[in-house]
Amino acid sequence: MTTTEPTFGARTALWDVLRDPSAADVLRRHAPSIVGSTLLHTFHSQPLGLVLDTEEELSTADREAVLAELAQIAPGSTDRTANQTPAPSAPSAQYEPAGTAVGSAETTHAPSVGRWERFEVVIAGPAHGNPFTDVELTARFLGPDGAAAEVLGFYDGDGRYRIRFLPPVEGTWRFETASNAASLDRLAGQFEVTASTSRGPVRVDGMHFRYADGTRYLPIGTTAYAWTHQGDDLEERTLRTLGSAPFTKIRMCVFPKSYTFNSNEPERFPFTRDSDGGFLLDRFDPAYWAHLEQRIDELDALGIEADLILFHAYDRWGFSRMDPASDDRYVRYATARLSAFRNVWWSMANEFDLLFDKTEADWERWAGIVQRWDATDHLRSIHNCRVVYDQGRPWITHVSMQRTDAYKTAEMTTEWRRWQKPVVVDECAYEGNIDQGWGNISGEEMVRRCWEGAVRGGYVGHGETYVDPDEVLWWAKGGDLHGTSPERMAFLARITEEAPGGVLEPVAGDWDAPAAGVVGEHVLYYFGFSQPTFRRFFHDPSTTWDVDVIDTWNTTVETVARGVSGRFVVDLPGRPYIAVRLRRAA
CATH class of the missing domain: 3.20.20.80 (Glycosidases)
Incomplete structure (x- = not known):
């Protein structure tokens, strides 16, 4: 007679226990000090039995209870893929008393704002009940040349609502609100979007x-x-x-x-x-x-x-x-x-x-x-x-x-x-x-x-x-x-900005050195932890190059050759973290 190994036991990695909702619930009930530990995520790869045995707050009875209950969980008994989407609860149209005038709330906003600068409408509105859940507020923005956007408003406490928008186009914009709260519904306004120094998102x-x-x-x-x-x-x-x-x-x-x-x-x-x-x-x-x-x-x-x-x-x-x-x-x-x-x-x-x-x-x-x-x-x-x-x-x-x-x-x-x-x-x-x-x-x-x-x-x-x-x-x-890395990251950014288009785009390098740039124009090789004292390069002889040796750790650039072409050798310092940059000669 054979016995079936339980899905979860002392040898199961804690990670696998926590990934199953039923098994994780067992731990939460019997071993809350483990689940609530600030070190929990450092235990993931450890076997559950070891984690239980080394948790000082657990008694022997607690440990046994965890393993006994986990052993009863059948394989595949928990469906983690079930759709948990909550049924939407639409705010009530009767949030405000009958007879409340539509669009009667007071609004304030700036008459103009720069392109890609935040525009905000502030509305003094109702505060009874729970406006965070009882009130739905949106606004439709219409701008020049058919530009349009719809955004959510939000309750900001103390009877204050806000609507925010980052206009992408200069010109005249207008907006109108929609809300289940009558006083917030069909509020309208207009503003100008002017030139700005903002680079945008x-x-x-x-x-x-x-x-x-x-x-x-x-x-x-x-x-x-x-x-x-x-x-x-x-x-x-x-x-x-x-x-x-x-x-x-x-x-x-x-x-x-x-x-x-x-x-x-x-x-x-x-x-x-x-x-x-x-x-x-x-x-x-x-x-x-x-x-x-x-x-x-x-x-x-x-x-x-x-x-x-x-x-x-x-x-x-x-x-x-x-x-x-x-x-x-x-x-x-x-x-x-x-x-x-x-x-x-x-x-x-x-x-x-x-x-x-x-x-x-x-x-x-x-x-x-x-x-x-x-x-x-x-x-x-x-x-x-x-x-x-x-x-x-x-x-x-x-x-x-x-x-x-x-x-x-x-x-x-x-x-x-x-x-x-x-x-x-x-x-x-x-x-x-x-x-x-x-x-x-x-x-x-x-x-x-x-x-x-x-x-x-x-x-x-x-x-x-x-x-x-x-x-x-x-x-x-x-x-x-x-640390010592931030200033070197700034240096990398500088070298990147000097590349065509201000980016490093991969090109075919050597088997032991990746490269980036534009073929025939600008190529950067990186040697990482390797430490060659020289390097042979093979390129189309119709192109001549100026050669820079870049020390990525000491953040230096030294031009070591000008006007080379075809097959050539570059002397290197024999230490790690060196790059070689080939720039097409003028």
């Missing part, structure tokens, strides 16, 4: 990026997930650091973060609280959102794009496990408030596959909400941990990747370009010295990965995780930079 340009005005944009990215949840002193220190750093994009979370080195309690939350301290998921906290908006505007003043992460799993407050209706309401509210900010990007999730309760249908639905109501059409992405989302989905504008191999990271850029979208390696590992392999590479290796990805036609982002006695690590909380 970032757009995809083939495999690269430009601002809406056509100016080239290079994403020199960094990550500080929870920097806007740290209080004014540390946040302003972060802004000062950013002001002298080379970064043009920062990844940041809307929700606060609970994880290793992230145990402090934020001052503000996206939702208000009840008398018992619980979160009211149908009532947003306008003060929280106003604070976030202030920080986004301050980033804009520094020329930095805010890559906003809508969902993540590093959570002890319950935001990662909200019900579908609350999730949808949150995405709509964030879109209504923030889509008229010029420098916003949308990231549906950091490590979407760690949000075990969410399904593909959820991610597709939220992407649809953002697409429907973001009249600015900001960039959109979704970021992975172990499982890569289908980057070919039409709503995804660019590929946002975390490394999928411990060593090959930037090298994968070549493969990831198969989706025919710009590749941004938002997480190639971080320069630092913490215990985790994703956060203890050297500055030299960080810079090498940035160059490797660049000559393969992608954009590799920065992060920093140096141990700090106050647990202020840049990757989470911001503060000060201590």
